[in-house]
Amino acid sequence: MSATVAAALKKAVVALLTDPKVRKTIVGIILGIIIIIVMPIIAVVSIFNGDIQIDTKRLQEMVVQNLSAEEIAKLQSVENTMYDIEDKMKSAGFEGRVKEAQVLYVLALSSYADESGFTDKLVGCFSAGQTKGLE
Numbered sequence: 001m002s003a004t005v006a007a008a009l010k011k012a013v014v015a016l017l018t019d020p021k022v023r024k025t026i027v028g029i030i031l032g033i034i035i036i037i038v039m040p041i042i043a044v045v046s047i048f049n050g051d052i053q054i055d056t057k058r059l060q061e062m063v064v065q066n067l068s069a070e071e072i073a074k075l076q077s078v079e080n081t082m083y084d085i086e087d088k089m090k091s092a093g094f095e096g097r098v099k100e101a102q103v104l105y106v107l108a109l110s111s112y113a114d115e116s117g118f119t120d121k122l123v124g125c126f127s128a129g130q131t132k133g134l135e
Contacts, residue, residue: 077113081105084119092123101126 016022064072082102089098101122105113112118 081113088123
């Protein structure tokens with residue numbers, strides 16, 4: 001009985017593959033499946049392997065054009081404070097810890113930046129013998 005089924009299947013496959021219209025349909029289905037599976041994989045791989053070039057100067061110009069005068073002044077104040085922290089940390093001998101001080105400023109102490117001596121007080125929080133970072 002299995003020989004009869006195998007012979008019938010063979011006849012059906014030969015009949016289907018000899019008909020050009022059916023062959024085109026089968027090839028179309030196979031290509032469609034390949035495209036549905038392979039194209040997303042290719043897209044993901046190309047995203048992670050591709051080199052994206054971003055014109056940061058132009059992007060900054062576009063952002064600044066959409067800011068109000070008050071927002072620009074606030075950003076300038078933050079930038080000036082960041083440079084001041086960098087300069088004073090380096091002067092105090094903490095070249096390797098500048099980013100720590102800047103992160104402290106941005107995340108926790110920015111509301112105190114307008115107080116007199118803020119940067120000096122921030123630098124004073126660091127000591128030469130400290131081995132632990134922020135916890």
